[in-house]
Amino acid sequence: MTAPGRDPVPAPAAKSAQFSSTRRQFLRGLGLVGAASVCPPLTTAATANPANAKPSHPDLEEYGRDPQPVILQINGQTHTVSVAPRDTLLDVLRHQLNLTGTKSICEHGACGGCSVLWDGRAVPTCLCLAREAAGHEILTVEGIADDPRFAPLIEAFCAHDAAQCGFCIPGFVVRAAELFLQGERMSTEEVQIALSGNLCRCGTHAKIVTAVTAALSAGAIA
Ligand code: FES
Ligand code: FES
Known part of the structure; x- marks a missing residue:
């Protein structure tokens, strides 16, 4: 019996059928119904045609x-390393040469923490294949720290x-070392822009910019 002024409440079975129908319509609208039967298993796709493998x-x-x-030239020394084609320069520096001053942080080229000087230019080693560094002069933060210049x-x-x-x-020092090598005096704003590819989660940017501006103002490298 239905209370006056109220819609009849569907019986559980009718409610379930209604939901099932609505869900099927929704999935059909997305083109998902039957997807499982259309997509072959990956193993089947890889083995059916040997060319796929x-x-x-x-x-x-x-x-x-x-x-x-x-053969890599790192910090003025020659190193022969065993490098897989996919190994990044970051991997080789840290795990084979124990040059852990080069930091692995974002591994996406977004923070600058893994930078080294590559023929005098700061580059993120997480985006460089180690084999591509052969024939180039690589200077890590350890090399910069040991270099009186x-x-x-x-x-x-x-x-x-x-x-x-x-x-x-270390990443900031490497980028600053690149600026230092270029020997130009820069304003605070110019240094801010030049260091904008490096991130500091502690929020020390202001002091870093002050330090680099002061170093550049003090004079070019000998
Ligand atoms: S770890 Fe390479 S740019 Fe961040
Ligand atoms: S992340 Fe820059 S000082 Fe801590």
């Missing part, structure tokens, strides 16, 4: 998948207390 990228065909010896830059970071946790600092 072959590497198709030209790099794979040229370099293969196995590690190869590569950059002493005024390192001293400026210390004098202006330009670090909190310090994790981002």
Whole structure:
């Protein structure tokens, strides 16, 4: 019996049928009904045609998948390392050469923490294949710290207390070293823009910019 003024409440079975019908219509609208029966299993797709299992990228065909010896010039020293075609320079620096000043942070080229000087230009090593570094001069933050030419830059970071946790600092030092090598004096605004590719989660940017501006003002590298 239905209370006056109220719609009849559907019986549970009728409610379920109504929901099922609505859901089917919704999925059909998205083109998803029957998708499971249309898509073949991945294993079937890979094995049905042997060509699907072959590497198709030209790099794979040229370099293969196995590690190869590569000669790298790092911080003025020659290193022969065993490098797989997909190994990044960041991987090789940290895990083979124990140069852990180069930080692995975003691994997407977004933070600058993994930067090194590559023929004098700051580059993010997370985006560079190690084998491509052969024949180039690589200077890591360890090499910069040991190089007396950059002493005024390192001293400026210390004098202006330009670090909190310090994790981002190697990347900033490398980028600043690139500016230092160029030997141009820059305004605070220009340094801010020049360092905008580096991120500091502690929010120490202001002190870092002050330190780099002061170092650049003090004079070009000898
Ligand atoms: S770890 Fe390479 S740019 Fe962030
Ligand atoms: S000082 Fe901590 S992330 Fe920059």
